[in-house]
Amino acid sequence: MTRALLVMDxxxxxxxxxxxPEYLPRLAEAIAAARAGGVPVVYVTVGFRxxxxxxxxxxxxFGRLRGMPARPNPIHPDVAPLDGDVVVxxxxxxxxxxSDLEVVLRAQGVRELVLTGIATSGVVLSTLREAADRDFVVTVLADGCLDNDPEVHRVLTEKVFPAQATVTTVAAWAASLTSAEGSPLT
Structure with a gap:
């Protein structure tokens, strides 16, 4: 099954x-593992005209942004996209x-989404719910997500998300990308 790693917000x-300070290095590890395993990395940002x-x-x-000029808000340089990565x-x-995320995913034959991002209680929760409703197979990298409230993060990743997704860690997911023979599984 073709999968994609989503790096969100x-x-x-x-x-x-x-x-x-430990979040971006963990996320960079997930991105590097995806690239090494041939898994496309899709960046998702929030933005307005x-x-x-x-x-x-x-x-x-978002209502307070109404009437405001658009401000650049680039992806953090520690995990920035490479040429060829899709940014939605x-x-x-x-x-x-x-967004045109579903069009991009369907065009690439992606059926499994691996979710990371900020915040667990925001983009990750909302995207997981919508992805499940759209019949994607979903995996959440619990330590590839971040929330200002550790208890909310824990409850979501341990109690709520498992109803609709596989929840694992960056290290376990990265290890699963390569079989015992060393060939990528995508």
């Missing part, structure tokens, strides 16, 4: 709000909402 301004016309003033999360821009919390 790991933009400089987002990373700055979630201080964890000048004035954020795609956001209602009633939207509690979304307009809401889920990686699917307001």
């Amino acid at each position: 790991v933009q400089e301004a987002v990373v700055a709000r979630y201080p964890d 000048d004035g954020a016309p795609e956001v209602s003033g009633d939207n509690r999360m 821009v979304k307009r809401r919390v889920s990686a699917f909402t307001g």
